[in-house]
Amino acid sequence: MNRFWSLLFLCVPVLGMGAYLASYFDVWPMQSTWLPENVSVGGRTIDRLFNLIHLICAVIFVSTTTVLAVALWIYRSSNRQRASHVHSNTRLEIIWSIIPAGILIFLALYQYESWANDKIRRPMENGKPKPPTALIIAKQFGWEVYYPGLDGKLGTKDDIYVENELYVPENEDVVLQLESRDVIHSLFVPVLRIKQDIVPGMTHYCWFRAENADPNKNYEIACTELCGRGHYRMKGWLHIVPREQFDQVMLELGTARISTKLPTKE
Ligand SMILES: [Cu+2]
Structure with a gap:
């Protein structure tokens, strides 16, 4: 029964990834569920950003849920191992603060130009807006x-x-x-x-x-x-x-x- 729960948890990233890939590549049963057609020049950059952010989220989602499923499998109660209680780990906390901060700073800089073009730099005509x-x-x-x-x-x-x-x-x-x-x-x-x-x-x-x-x-x-x-x-x-x-x-x-x-x- 314990294995059932680890496998059930493993289904989440597997099905999630399957749905994501099927939708992205327009494969059954997820045809036409990805982005609608784009007919604007600025939209190309927005789609690129969207896909990049989605990919980053997918990697994080799959890795965390896989670790969870593996942990459930290895440390299932039938193994009869006693849990060890761990109090704080400074190095780990620094790592998991720095990585998301780095991703956010990267995205903030990466989308800068697109935001400026779409929201700040209004097209000009004869030197006037x-x-x-x-x-x-x-x-x-x-x-x-x-x-x-x-x-x-x-x-x-x-x-x-x-x-x-x-x-x-x-x-x-x-x-x-x-x-x-x-x-x-x-x-x-x-x-x-x-x-x-x-x-x-x-x-x-x-x-x-x-x-x-x-x-x-x-x-x-x-x-x-x-x-x-x-x-x-x-x-x-x-x-x-x-x-x-x-x-x-x-x-x-x-x-x-x-x-x-x-x-x-x-
Ligand atoms: Cu309205």
């Missing part, structure tokens, strides 16, 4: 999307307004201005590896450069902040299209503009 391609106002429960009209400026009368449909040009730096009408929401676009909280009263910016996207596909935009009863249906669609198509869509939306009966930005 690039103006937003669209303003997104989150509300219970949807996304109001505003594009600058012909004057190229947001917050003016000719703004183009659509609900839950975000069009962006491919292979260009895109800046989004994010605001909220009511409570805290969070813009999540899995294929762009973007997630940004939106706090009422604050203006946030996020940016990305989309590549290798399918112009005929609708990519999901979700809210990842539990923002009320209708949170589950707070969904929008991202369309990544070539520049000419983007201009065409803007022209069509501008012509069919219905902003007179819709709220303009206050």
Whole structure:
């Protein structure tokens, strides 16, 4: 019976590793459970970081649970060995403090550039921060999307307004201005590896450069902040299209503009 428990503990790293590898290599029964498709330049770095952190966790997880299973096997009660009580081991404590600290410091430095590019260094245009391609106002429960009209400026009368449909040009730096009408929401676009909280009263910016996207596909935009009863249906669609198509869509939306009966930005 004692062996049963050691083997049961050994199942944890074995099954855990099996699931991890099957998911990573897209093998049955874990197909399509790894990361969703990525269509952003910055997303490549984020995926690399994610995979690295996952690998470090996997190594630590497998080694600690294997040691546990082996200890259970060797020191099972039928061996009738008396347990020896050990009080503190300074060298061990120093080792298990230094290794995690080293890993954390390494990760902090390794991700530095990616964080700076995604959160701090906003794309520039003619020496100035690039103006937003669209303003997104989150509300219970949807996304109001505003594009600058012909004057190229947001917050003016000719703004183009659509609900839950975000069009962006491919292979260009895109800046989004994010605001909220009511409570805290969070813009999540899995294929762009973007997630940004939106706090009422604050203006946030996020940016990305989309590549290798399918112009005929609708990519999901979700809210990842539990923002009320209708949170589950707070969904929008991202369309990544070539520049000419983007201009065409803007022209069509501008012509069919219905902003007179819709709220303009206050
Ligand atoms: Cu929300």
